[in-house]
Amino acid sequence: MTGPLDIRGARRRYVTVCVLFWLPLGLTIAPLILLLTERGMAMAAIAGFFAAHSLTAAALELPTGGLSDVLGRRAVLAAAGLLNLTALTLQGLGTTGWVLGFGMVLMGAGRALSSGPAEAWYVDTVHAHSGPGAELRTGLARGASATSAALAAGTLLGGTLPWLLGLGPDLGARLSGATSGLVLPLSVPLLLGAAVEIAFVLYVLAALPEPPRPAATLGDVLRGIPATVAGGLRLGRRDALVRRVLLSAGAAGSALAAIELLTPGRAAALTGASESGAVLFAALACAGFVCSAIGSHLAPLTARLAGSGERAVLVSLGTSASGLLLLGATAASTGVGSMVLAAIGYGLVYVGLGAAGPSENDVLHHRVAGSGRATALSVQSLAMQLTGALTGLIISVLPPSPLPWLLGGAVLLAGALLWTCRGEPTAPGLDGADLRHPDADHPHQDDLMAGRTQ
Incomplete structure (x- = not known):
């Protein structure tokens, strides 16, 4: 990049990233469990899917945070979007337990990858423009507001779309029949979320400039992550x-x-x-x-x-x-x-x-x-x-x-x-x-x- 973005530009891009990332996840809140039930999954299996999601996210949380610090914010965010795109597609179209479970695992990995890079990019950009003492709270607040608004809109839209498809004369049945049962009305919000994920990945790659980082081999990345993770654990x-x-x-x-x-x-x-x-x-x-x-x-x-x-x-x-x-x-x-x-x-x-x-x-x-x-x-x-x-x-x-x-x-x-x-006046980083x-x-x-x- 030729120079750091100004503060207003960084805020706008950060807010847009927050909306594009969280809207697809909001679309899944209302229909996901009902869709899994419609696919014939027992409640024990559904609980197992969600446990797999949570355990994957927890296990990868710190390593993927270190990956972002070593490899770069944009690359990790784009990878998170691609994982979520794959996960939503598998969940929307999957009909067997292993496919649906694999989709939940990928969603957990995407959640772990996304934890921190967007906010870290915003703070890095503001500091590059205005120095380490720059005011951050306003931009962070707008990003958090955008996240909540995207989740709210996604929840409403995800719950409403299947109901709207059921209003037409046999529209849901025709949709299912035309796809041999692959696409159900409850699948539509997840597939719409997958489409938004494509826009998210393209936006991240095009709109989040980063200063060039030193070329890193796979060995460099793997060696850098444990040290960064250990530093994070010592910080508190x-x-x-x-x-x-x-x-x-x-x-x-x-x-x-x-x-x-x-x-x-x-x-x-x-x-x-x-x-x-x-x-x-x-x-x-x-x-x-x-x-x-x-x-x-x-x-x-x-x-x-x-x-x-x-x-x-x-x-x-x-x-x-x-x-x-x-x-x-x-x-x-x-x-x-x-x-x-x-x-x-x-x-x-x-x-x-x-x-x-x-x-x-x-x-x-x-x-x-x-x-x-x-x-x-x-x-x-x-x-x-x-x-x-x-x-x-x-x-x-x-x-x-x-x-x-x-x-x-x-x-x-x-x-x-x-x-x-009161807090301590000094802090080693x-x-x-x-x-x-x-x-x-x-x-x-x-x-x-x-x-x-x-």
Whole structure:
């Protein structure tokens, strides 16, 4: 590339990448399990598919983050898009268990590859243009808002398309007959997602310029990944602020596991039937993404009002924890007033988490060197996944009661309280360098810059 992009150009491209990546995944939320059931898969097999997806993503999270730091952001993002394209095609057209399971494994690998490179590219580009002290929160907030909006739109579209195909006279039957049962109405959202993945890959290759990296052989790449991963794992031990970011990510994972596991059953109990409960849950999932987008959009304002990014995280996570505790307090009641309070609590959970994310990552990027930025994001994602999985196991053995909701709320509140203490003034980075930007001895400087438009 001939020169770094300006800040506005980098933001626009980062937001576009977020939309193009997450829209296909949003399209799968409503129809995927129903499609797998329609293909004759038992619930045990479906659970196995999702377990394979999660285990693949967790196992590859750190190595693929290191791959992005060694090989480059654009190449890894394009590879993630190609894996997702293949996975969505296999899931949309597959009729046998091994094909569908392989599709879920590829989706997990694509998820691991995508964890961090786009955000790392944005931060690298901003730093190349304006230096390491540049304000990041606004762009990160817009990317998070775009992600949530894409998931919300994808959820609605993915749930609506099969229903629309069923409105016409035997349209769904004709579609299935014309393809010998290969394409069902429930397949259409996934195949549409595959088409969007093609656009994603082409956009990444064309619109995300990177400075030339030293030519790397396969041996260089393989040797560089373990060192980068090891540095990422050491980072939380060396830096108190980064450690808080990672612990907060774990607390958020616990909260999300609680609300995602418990909400479907609560929706079914409110409506009186599993089918109508599923419709209500889809609507709630879409509303949650919208609330998260609103929270992310408000992250820079929250930081300015709170006086610093760290206090903004405290306020945001505290808001989210209060919402989850409110859900727990109303779990045993089905009255109209309790339902209204539960809806408010549900919205607060997602608004708070959406507002906390950009400020947390703004802290992270000012403490981590560019050579390990994607790895640090992968460590953060892994902390969220592992803690969420552990919370899910604990919740599964607890009796139906307010207790599981309150457990998630208590963990998230503990994550918020981590931010009541000041961080360490210095932090060695992944490459051993001091990662403080020039204003690190004045902890509010970043937050003053958050109010400046580029």
